[in-house]
Amino acid sequence: MGQKKDLTGSEKSKIVRYLAEGCSTLKIAKLLKRDHRTIKRFIQNSQQGRKKRVEKPRRKITAHELRKVKRAAATMPLATSLAIFQSCNITGVPKSTRCAILRDMAKVRKAERRPPLNKTHKLKRQDWAKKYLKTDFSKVLWTDEMRVSLDGPDGWARGWIGKGQRAPVRLRRQQGGGGVLVWAGIIKDELVGPFRVEDGVKLNSQSYCQFLEDTFFKQWYRKKSASFKKNMIFMQDNAPSHASKYSTAWLARKGIKEGNLMTWPPCSPDLNPIENL
Structure with missing residues (x-):
């Protein structure tokens, strides 16, 4: 047997009305010709409702803390934004704010690969x-x-490709x-x-x-x-x-x-x- 569709808006309205009249879950299921578990699940979800998102208060950065972050970023350039702020004992700053602060101070660049020197x-x-x-x-x-x-x-296959344009094809040589x-x-x-x-x-x-x-x-x-x-x-x-x-x-x-x-x-x-x- 195929799975029935979700409750329609009309059915949901009837469930609310039947509940107000004092009908049980089984009786409502018989009236709507629905499985009683579907009716029960709808009632439970309606009673729980949606939890409101509690926004955390945003942390403000002082000028002194900004100087500390700048020194830490220069000392440990490959560290994450979280590690940099933690090294300065600055907490409660969301990731988007941390990244925005660091972008104002420096530019993201790829580390150069070099052999280790002992x-x-x-x-x-x-x-x-x-x-x-x-x-x-x-x-x-x-x-x-x-x-x-x-x-x-x-290994060189890069170029300037405009937005909306398809990248050109670079053919391979199977036999070298x-x-x-x-x-x-x-x-x-x-x-x-x-x-x-x-x-x-x-x-x-x-x-x-x-x-x-x-x-x-x-x-x-x-x-x-x-x-x-x-x-x-x-x-x-x-x-x-x-x-x-x-x-x-x-x-x-x-x-x-x-x-x-x-x-x-x-x-x-x-x-x-x-x-x-």
Whole structure:
């Protein structure tokens, strides 16, 4: 049997009238041809009525408390509005008011992601700066790899889309092949390369050294004078294929020994000038 509809307005009025006349719940159910539980539920809900919402008095913020909130927000920028106000011993302020106060003081921004720096990392950065303080950086060959994609930079798919407009579609390449990996370097005002890494080649220590042999050493380094090679400093980052013992020993056999190989501090920012090209 299908479920009957809710009580109509007319039925509710009749229930009220029958109750005033002294009719019982069962008698009203028979008169309206309804289940007695439906009648009983309606009577109970009517007797309870709606509870009035009690509005809490809004908490006013003093100028002194505002200064405390501003200092707390600067000290703990990633904390929630509740945590910031609690640290100032300010209670009774609704969330909407807390957020409005904080929006007047600061702008919501996403935290920057950076690698954690321990004491050893910081000391190695200082040692690196002291070691190369008097270095003639015009003799440093700055190198790095970069992937060039036909669809633009990897992961970049943002743009200005007006209200009411549909976001454009960015097609995927199921089998890859949408870009190339290149290696290049700069020294003073000279560009070295760029040299393309063959498709399907994964740059581990062995393949990285073989790549340098086939491109950098054969096409550029071999043509330089002995005095140039003696003064040149080869810079590369701390990628596993670059900083491995195999690659370091191989470069030493090619003439780029410890004095001509720039060490790079761990967890360092991208200060390599080739990043801007």
